[in-house]
Amino acid sequence: MSARRDKITIIFDILEAIQKKGGKIKPTHLLYKSNLSHGRMKQYVDELVNKKLLEEKEDKGKKMYVLTDEGYKFITNYAQVMKFMDSFGF
Numbered sequence: 001m002s003a004r005r006d007k008i009t010i011i012f013d014i015l016e017a018i019q020k021k022g023g024k025i026k027p028t029h030l031l032y033k034s035n036l037s038h039g040r041m042k043q044y045v046d047e048l049v050n051k052k053l054l055e056e057k058e059d060k061g062k063k064m065y066v067l068t069d070e071g072y073k074f075i076t077n078y079a080q081v082m083k084f085m086d087s088f089g090f
Contacts, residue, residue, distance in 0.1 A: 015053060017034060019067055027064075
């Protein structure tokens with residue numbers, strides 16, 4: 001049985017999934033990659049849009065979630081903090 005993810009880890013997982021898809025992703029693909037229910041994913045996405053980490057755009061008539069510069073900074077900073085914590089055994 002695996003441990004439950006905390007909020008910050010879920011946010012990182014969402015943003016990293018978008019980054020790995022070239023900075024933009026369709027909602028359905030994000031749903032699969034985030035491993036969340038549709039309702040929970042929508043709550044997180046709405047929060048990330050409000051915090052300017054994501055933008056919701058249309059590309060060729062399809063809704064897409066696009067990583068902002070702030071989103072990229074979050075990923076970088078989160079990775080640095082995790083590396084720092086790992087170096088001290090946390």
